Amino acid sequence: MNRWLAYRETSWWPEVDQYAVDWYPSREKARAVEKEFLAADLAECNVHSTPRHGDHQRRQRAAGR
Template sequence: MYRLYDEAGRTLYIGMGRNPMGRWAAHANQHSWWPDVVRFSVHWFPTRQDAAAEERRALREEATVHNIHGTERHGLVTGAGVRRALGDRRNFFERSPAAE
């Protein structure tokens, strides 16, 4: 399991994998926040299940900046979550009168 930190010491992201450096390369290619990472920590566990349990605990209890899955933000940034958050304000799938 690994944690990525910014210059101020905030935990940007918590993740896990057998090859943390490989995961970091993927993060570097996929996420605009990657340049903010200045430090990391890695903690190895006896089993993948142990690592997953600790990752779940950490995501519930620690305030990360960019994790979504496993946090209370999960579902709020997906398409369904955005539609729920907007409620009755507008149906994005209906054509507007101006478009007809």
């Protein structure tokens, strides 16, 4: 939930019309599931830990952010 507070500052947050919360028995399991999800490139805006992360960082630096 803390992530969503930070996401409010992003350019894409106003486009979010729904979200879901899935709970797992441990943080380790949650991290593993998230890693699989991101590796499958299913997240349009969440590029952290994906091949697109470097491109995103370069655009942010170029924009002075």
